[in-house]
Amino acid sequence: MNVLITGGAGFIGSHVADHLLTMGCRVHVLDNFHTNYSREQKLRNIHQSLGHPAYFLHEGDIRDAPYLTHVFRQGQFDVVIHLAALPGVQASLQRPDVYADVNLNGTRTLLNAMHQSGVRKLIFGSSSSVYGDHPAMPLQEDCQHLFPISPYALTKYKGEQLCRHYHQQYGIESTCLRFFTVYGPRQRPDMAIYQFLEAIRQQHQLTLYGKGTSRDYTFVADIVQGISKAMFRIDGFSIYNIGSGSYISLRQLITLMEDVTNQKARIIQRPDRPGDVAHTWADLTRSKQKLAYQPTTSLSEGLQQMADWLASRNAQAALSRC
Numbered sequence: 001m002n003v004l005i006t007g008g009a010g011f012i013g014s015h016v017a018d019h020l021l022t023m024g025c026r027v028h029v030l031d032n033f034h035t036n037y038s039r040e041q042k043l044r045n046i047h048q049s050l051g052h053p054a055y056f057l058h059e060g061d062i063r064d065a066p067y068l069t070h071v072f073r074q075g076q077f078d079v080v081i082h083l084a085a086l087p088g089v090q091a092s093l094q095r096p097d098v099y100a101d102v103n104l105n106g107t108r109t110l111l112n113a114m115h116q117s118g119v120r121k122l123i124f125g126s127s128s129s130v131y132g133d134h135p136a137m138p139l140q141e142d143c144q145h146l147f148p149i150s151p152y153a154l155t156k157y158k159g160e161q162l163c164r165h166y167h168q169q170y171g172i173e174s175t176c177l178r179f180f181t182v183y184g185p186r187q188r189p190d191m192a193i194y195q196f197l198e199a200i201r202q203q204h205q206l207t208l209y210g211k212g213t214s215r216d217y218t219f220v221a222d223i224v225q226g227i228s229k230a231m232f233r234i235d236g237f238s239i240y241n242i243g244s245g246s247y248i249s250l251r252q253l254i255t256l257m258e259d260v261t262n263q264k265a266r267i268i269q270r271p272d273r274p275g276d277v278a279h280t281w282a283d284l285t286r287s288k289q290k291l292a293y294q295p296t297t298s299l300s301e302g303l304q305q306m307a308d309w310l311a312s313r314n315a316q317a318a319l320s321r322c
């Protein structure tokens with residue numbers, strides 16, 4: 001199987017690429033190495049894959065239609081896994097127009113390239129943020145109303161609608177996967193679990209926003225499992241939650257981190273931030289029934305793997321400075 005992964009040098013995408021190579025796929029990665037985090041980290045993400053004979057790296061932007069045409073001519077792809085996007089709720093509040101351009105225009109340009117090249121299967125990386133502060137928990141894919149409360153969330157919701165439109169108009173079969181707060185090795189430095197673990201390790205103060213908030217935290221290997229299973233079950237237009245199926249409060253999360261690091265957190269409490277939802281919790285009924293998806297990594301186990309990765313990364317960085 002020939003697969004194109006947009007955003008394939010990033011946190012989730014690089015793990016997906018590694019997994020697909022073990023499955024015998026030919027993997028083409030398209031990434032623009034955006035400066036939202038360092039090029040060096042992305043190159044570390046893909047270091048092992050770069051030498052694989054079935055791995056092909058294309059450096060370019062999903063908004064660049066001529067370049068996309070060039071990539072699609074090379075690949076003869078069976079499926080596209082679209083993970084490229086500007087991430088982050090808070091940053092989107094400061095630059096809504098840029099987020100709309102990259103996340104929406106980029107998705108539209110990609111769908112056009114698929115249509116023109118005859119590629120008919122897409123997995124779209126969406127987000128639990130599309131639900132907003134929905135009153136019904138756990139969150140179900142077919143709930144009547146969605147309440148995206150940040151520009152980032154809105155781009156993900158509208159991205160799903162673009163996929164629906166291209167299915168109806170051009171027959172592109174799309175599976176939209178709503179990821180619930182993903183964490184694990186290779187996580188971006190701006191993400192909460194990364195920042196919290198580093199703050200606790202270094203005995204710096206960490207800032208918690210809001211009281212009583214909770215999240216469904218999903219280990220990256222479970223996200224990869226969901227994507228790989230969805231690849232072989234793309235049919236029409238569909239939406240699935242990919243999460244852990246459980247939730248934990250932010251305070252309980254910090255306690256688990258203290259257990260993993262054997263250190264106490266120094267916490268500063270702040271009010272809620274605009275754009276942040278209060279609670280997330282994935283209903284996995286549909287994804288379990290239709291995709292045979294089953295998360296396997298507990299939060300404590302995943303946090304330990306994340307902490308071990310950070311410790312190894314920091315040790316390597318210290319050696320490189322010697």
